[in-house]
Amino acid sequence: MPLGTLDRSPPPIFKQGPSALSKLMFFSALALFLMVADTRFRITQPIRSALATVLYPAQWLALLPVRAVQNSGEYFTTLNQAKINNDEARRKLALQSMRAGQVEQLTLENSRLRKLLELREQLATALMAAEVLYDTADPYTRKVIIDKGQTHGVDLGSPVIDESGVLGQVTRVHPLASEVTLVIDRDLAIPVLNVRTGARSVAYGDASLSGGGLELRFMGSNADVQQGDLLTTSGVDGVYPPGLPVARVDRIERRAESAFARIYCSPKALVEGARHVMVVKPLSGQIPPNPEETPANTPASRPVKKGAQK
Numbered sequence: 001m002p003l004g005t006l007d008r009s010p011p012p013i014f015k016q017g018p019s020a021l022s023k024l025m026f027f028s029a030l031a032l033f034l035m036v037a038d039t040r041f042r043i044t045q046p047i048r049s050a051l052a053t054v055l056y057p058a059q060w061l062a063l064l065p066v067r068a069v070q071n072s073g074e075y076f077t078t079l080n081q082a083k084i085n086n087d088e089a090r091r092k093l094a095l096q097s098m099r100a101g102q103v104e105q106l107t108l109e110n111s112r113l114r115k116l117l118e119l120r121e122q123l124a125t126a127l128m129a130a131e132v133l134y135d136t137a138d139p140y141t142r143k144v145i146i147d148k149g150q151t152h153g154v155d156l157g158s159p160v161i162d163e164s165g166v167l168g169q170v171t172r173v174h175p176l177a178s179e180v181t182l183v184i185d186r187d188l189a190i191p192v193l194n195v196r197t198g199a200r201s202v203a204y205g206d207a208s209l210s211g212g213g214l215e216l217r218f219m220g221s222n223a224d225v226q227q228g229d230l231l232t233t234s235g236v237d238g239v240y241p242p243g244l245p246v247a248r249v250d251r252i253e254r255r256a257e258s259a260f261a262r263i264y265c266s267p268k269a270l271v272e273g274a275r276h277v278m279v280v281k282p283l284s285g286q287i288p289p290n291p292e293e294t295p296a297n298t299p300a301s302r303p304v305k306k307g308a309q310k
């Protein structure tokens with residue numbers, strides 16, 4: 001091959017365009033121009049909006065796993081918080097219910113204590129405040145234990161009252177506590193007075209009735225007793241102060257074959273739920289002793305005559 005026919009141009013791999021520095025300067029100037037133009041005239045805003053619209057589905061699909069993880073975490077967090085809030089709400093509700101019950105109990109006790117104080121002002125005898133601790137375990141008797149005893153000055157046989165009337169009588173005294181037999185106990189009897197008629201009688205405890213009550217025994221079938229009559233202490237026994245409410249006549253049974261009527265009464269005192277009571281000094285300690293009588297076999301002194309003296 002002749003030499004004149006050879007192509008002397010360099011192959012494409014060795015072709016050199018603009019230098020790298022020229023390209024850097026050109027693209028840097030172009031980028032600076034575009035940035036200034038975008039800042040001043042916002043020429044790329046439509047392009048950005050179009051690209052954002054086209055790429056939104058791809059972004060939404062790419063964010064689905066991330067959102068699923070976040071939502072699952074928030075679900076469990078919200079569920080745990082809801083359980084905690086529910087437990088806290090239940091606890092607060094129980095606490096408020098307990099406080100409401102305490103408020104009602106304190107209100108009831110306050111009203112009863114006020115009635116006791118009013119009754120204390122009406123009585124001229126010495127009174128001692130006490131609190132019922134518990135009922136006795138004997139199922140055949142109706143007795144309670146109070147927190148005052150011999151060291152506090154409680155005497156055997158002292159009447160015990162609450163804000164409604166006579167509750168019972170102290171039948172056993174311990175150093176720090178006392179036993180009170182309730183008026184509905186079958187072994188307790190109280191002289192009473194019918195306020196309407198003024199007739200005296202004796203009320204006996206009758207625990208066989210439903211809820212416990214009292215009974216007027218040995219009352220004639222023609223006795224002037226009516227349902228609803230109020231019975232108070234008569235004061236003739238020297239133990240109970242007169243005028244204390246004891247019971248109210250509840251039911252009367254008059255039988256032709258018997259000369260006596262069966263008269264059932266309901267106690268005025270709270271024999272089932274008394275808590276704060278007053279212990280009354282028995283009247284026997286306030287009654288003066290009987291005067292001493294002169295012996296019958298002692299000869300009376302006679303005046304001495306003056307003439308008999310020497």
